Amino acid sequence: MSHAAQTVGIIGIGQLGSPIADNLMKAGFRVVGYRRTDIQQFVERGGVAAASPAAVAAAADVLLLCLPGEEASRDALAGPDGVLAGLKPGQPVIELGTYRKQFKLEQAALLEGHGARPLEAEVSGSPPMIAARKGALYLGGEAALVEACRPVLEAIAEKQFHLGPYGAAVAIKLIANYLLTIHTLAAAEAINMGTRAGFDPQVVAEVIGQGAGTSAMFTLRGPMMAARRFTPAPGPFTTLEKYLDLAGAMARELGCATPLFEAAAPYFYRGLHSEMAGEDISAVIKLIESDSTPLTPKEPQ
Numbered sequence: 406m407s408h409a410a411q412t413v414g415i416i417g418i419g420q421l422g423s424p425i426a427d428n429l430m431k432a433g434f435r436v437v438g439y440r441r442t443d444i445q446q447f448v449e450r451g452g453v454a455a456a457s458p459a460a461v462a463a464a465a466d467v468l469l470l471c472l473p474g475e476e477a478s479r480d481a482l483a484g485p486d487g488v489l490a491g492l493k494p495g496q497p498v499i500e501l502g503t504y505r506k507q508f509k510l511e512q513a514a515l516l517e518g519h520g521a522r523p524l525e526a527e528v529s530g531s532p533p534m535i536a537a538r539k540g541a542l543y544l545g546g547e548a549a550l551v552e553a554c555r556p557v558l559e560a561i562a563e564k565q566f567h568l569g570p571y572g573a574a575v576a577i578k579l580i581a582n583y584l585l586t587i588h589t590l591a592a593a594e595a596i597n598m599g600t601r602a603g604f605d606p607q608v609v610a611e612v613i614g615q616g617a618g619t620s621a622m623f624t625l626r627g628p629m630m631a632a633r634r635f636t637p638a639p640g641p642f643t644t645l646e647k648y649l650d651l652a653g654a655m656a657r658e659l660g661c662a663t664p665l666f667e668a669a670a671p672y673f674y675r676g677l678h679s680e681m682a683g684e685d686i687s688a689v690i691k692l693i694e695s696d697s698t699p700l701t702p703k704e705p706q
Contacts, residue, residue, distance in 0.1 A: 414465025432560035462491030
């Protein structure tokens with residue numbers, strides 16, 4: 406079946422679902438989608454709007470779920486005109502959302518009970534990274550289903566890792582975001598230190614970003630910190646909240662020592678519960694700056 410002849414359905418066309426839908430359309434898929442509000446931009450870019458989650462499921466050869474939380478996911482599946490009412494026997498359903506592992510397993514069992522074939526695909530990468538196909542997909546589920554969905558998965562992201570059965574991918578996603586938290590705070594510390602040492606922060610971002618001390622988060626967010634460019638936010642504090650909660654809970658459950666995460670997480674919770682909540686997490690540098698010792702003005706020569 407050619408891409409042009411295959412329809413991919415997507416429920417949840419928000420900050421992450423939007424670039425995913427765009428990538429699918431660029432790859433030649435017909436994309437049918439549902440969003441409760443503001444779906445016009447999706448239509449203007451070539452998508453086909455559906456009236457309900459059930460209608461998306463009925464129209465799709467492969468169905469993607471990309472919803473922000475467990476309640477939204479539950480409503481989309483089992484609510485009025487939900488996905489379960491439109492599923493076809495053997496239909497692949499790719500879950501892109503990050504939720505508690507137990508919840509994901511329950512949703513997968515519900516889909517299987519209605520004849521669908523669920524696949525877990527955790528997305529690693531900011532929306533701009535996904536738009537450029539520079540993110541990665543962490544996959545959990547049957548190997549045969551991964552292969553059957555490969556054209557769709559490759560349209561979303563160039564890098565893919567099959568990690569085991571359904572539920573395995575969310576653990577890796579939480580570890581990745583656990584590190585994202587630490588690395589973003591480390592980047593803020595470095596930019597702040599360089600600035601206080603007398604360097605232009607943009608020079609710090611450029612030079613450190615090319616050396617041994619860099620990281621993906623330093624490369625992405627160091628320049629944002631240097632330019633004080635916190636909006637529009639590719640990754641606001643509000644989006645990070647569930648990852649902080651879930652990663653912390655997973656670490657405690659596994660009995661892990663977490664000295665760096667324990668130092669980093671409170672900064673992001675502070676940002677979350679402040680007027681910065683809608684800004685990108687790179688704005689955490691403002692908290693690092695406010696916690697630093699005030700600089701003593703230099704005496705005139």
